[in-house]
Amino acid sequence: MSSLPAIQAAGQSGKILPETVKNLATWLGASLPAWAVESIDELVDKGAWDELNNRFYRDLEFGTGGIRGRTIAHLPTTAETGTPVGQGTPAHAAIGSNILNDFTLTRATIGLFRYTKKYLLESGRAEVPSLVIAHDVRHFSRHFCELAASAWTKLGGNAYIFEGPRSTPQLSFSVRYLKAHAGVVITASHNPPHDNGFKAYFEDGAQVVAPHDKGIVNEVNAVPLTDLAAFLDKDLARVVTLGRPADDAYLGVATKAAIDPSVFRKTKLKLAFTNIHGTGGVMSVPLLIDAGAEVHEVKEQSAFDARFPTVKSPNPENAEALSLAMKLAEAEDLDVVLATDPDCDRMGVSVRGTDGKQHLLTGNQIGALLAEYRLTKLKELGLIPAAGSDRVAIIKTFVTTSLQDAIGRGHGVKVINTLTGFKWIAAKIKGYEDKLKEALLVNEGIALDYDKTPFDSRVKLLQEHSTFYAFG
Structure with missing residues (x-):
């Protein structure tokens, strides 16, 4: 919280928006990991107020199709960059309420789970919520896939992921083939490389429509930031990795x-x-x-x-x-x-x-x-x-x-x-x-x-x- 006085002063002088000040205060009070706090401190020390505005002026909105946003910021911090892996993927997706990162993605997963569980109960179906997740080749895609699967199983559901990158149409098919209740694709389609997304599907294999869309949005918005800490460390022990039979089923059809x-x-x-x-x-x-x-x-x-x-x-x-x-x-x-x-x-x-x-x-x-x-x-x-x-x-x-x-x-x-x-x-x-x-x-x-x-x-x-x- 050491940066908070400087953030509040920047807000009073008009360097950052009131909503940015509010969101930064909320995030700094939510037991963030050390690298995330260091990143905010670095941006404050640099006086990177435009960057902080871009990252925190709003919450990344979960729309009817899911969420999409930057994962790599305009001005990455030293802690975020860390030691890049693979094809230059930073150590961490950027911190920010308007960024697709571990926090916003986990929040979306929790909201989707809670809506799915409520939907099943209201439908009189005593079933364990099940989720299939696919991902593309973008920065953080595999990590986000595993993080969402881990969160879903920690909440008590069953989660299925593929061995590697798979297409959105295959995810759509697999939701129906596996009789899952929901699906997610980690992708930003053909957007720039710094973007990624979380596209939500329901049990019919289609992107969510009414009444599910508004119900999911409401559940996601109701997840407080303080609920996320328990889900940020991945545990894949109960996550099922789909093998060749899942691919063969798709090819066969x-x-x-x-x-x-x-x-x-x-x-x-x-x-x-x-x-x-x-x-x-x-x-x-x-x-x-x-x-x-x-x-x-x-x-x-x-x-x-x-x-x-x-x-x-x-x-x-x-x-x-x-x-x-x-x-x-x-x-x-x-x-x-x-x-x-x-x-x-x-x-x-x-x-x-x-x-x-x-x-x-x-x-x-x-x-x-x-x-x-x-x-x-x-x-x-x-x-x-x-x-x-x-x-x-x-x-x-x-x-x-x-x-x-x-x-x-x-x-x-x-x-x-x-x-x-x-x-x-x-x-x-x-x-x-x-x-x-x-x-x-x-x-x-x-x-x-x-x-x-x-x-x-x-x-x-x-x-x-x-x-x-x-x-x-």
């Missing part, structure tokens, strides 16, 4: 989602694949090879790397992020480029044009191609009537291209629009999956999992390309 597996071998499809240093190659590459595609990985981007050093942004929808893959495709005369972001919930695609060059597709183009291919093949196989059926639906968001509405009308199937965000599509799927007996189409794929860009979309997109390639 994805393989079965292929409508016409023979098309790859018939056309000898050749493609470039890049995971842009993220999780995408873990499952995508073996699936595509097993399907019969000739896969050329971008070696410069295949290794996990929290820094994403070969791109400005690891967003596969940006041409810059695909530049190495597109160069490889043009040099090797490959047909398609596939790219995934760090947690593999976003896909980028380019295709070879008649000019021999690679051309990047937009998300709307990819979605329209998937919808057209899926409906055409289902009709060819006799799985839906040639004239269509009101028991088949494309589910899309209002902001997705109206071309999909036209595709649906042309094939005689329903088109259902939802609010923006895949969680709303997932909610529709959950409502309809027991009612629609023939088929259910989603903008990014079928209900293999309940998160955007389902894994099998990559298979179906390549099947479509192979089909069009074979028949001109």
Whole structure:
């Protein structure tokens, strides 16, 4: 608390915000570890008031999808940096109420557990709350994964983690496959390397929606800082590490989602694949090879790397992020480029044009191609009537291209629009999956999992390309 008088004086002189003073006083009074107190003292001694404002002017907000924020501050302290490990990961995530760190992540985990336990009790289900956690390759991702799993088991629940980085869609699938009550992905998607996040899922494998979203937020906000100390030391004794069977289950379902597996071998499809240093190659590459595609990985981007050093942004929808893959495709005369972001919930695609060059597709183009291919093949196989059926639906968001509405009308199937965000599509799927007996189409794929860009979309997109390639 030695820094508190200087902090209060800075507040009185207007150097820091009143809310910053309040939050700093709360945190300094919460029995913080020595390194955290040293970090605050260092910033106060340096007069780094802007940095303290950035870190403490508010609590990191737990929104409907979870929390996301910096883990490495603009001005890291000596104690935070410590001896960096791996790819330059500091010894500690930065201290701050507006930072994703051990404290804010543990608070989120406790709140999610308490809501899940309350939900089960109110539903008359005498079950132990269970949680599946996946993580990407970012700074602190594995540590946060283990910390959340440890906290969940200390609270009395069952926690499952993977052997290494796994994708967001695989987490979504695994929640349902393992019949867990909740799921978490430690990821900040394609945000900058200094960010990370805590994305929450419920027992249907989808990101939380009403009424669970507000209930979880309320529980997280009710967790006092003083409750966290007992959970900051990891204990993995009761945490279950999922082995190869969990991966095989996911691959097995994805393989079965292929409508016409023979098309790859018939056309000898050749493609470039890049995971842009993220999780995408873990499952995508073996699936595509097993399907019969000739896969050329971008070696410069295949290794996990929290820094994403070969791109400005690891967003596969940006041409810059695909530049190495597109160069490889043009040099090797490959047909398609596939790219995934760090947690593999976003896909980028380019295709070879008649000019021999690679051309990047937009998300709307990819979605329209998937919808057209899926409906055409289902009709060819006799799985839906040639004239269509009101028991088949494309589910899309209002902001997705109206071309999909036209595709649906042309094939005689329903088109259902939802609010923006895949969680709303997932909610529709959950409502309809027991009612629609023939088929259910989603903008990014079928209900293999309940998160955007389902894994099998990559298979179906390549099947479509192979089909069009074979028949001109």
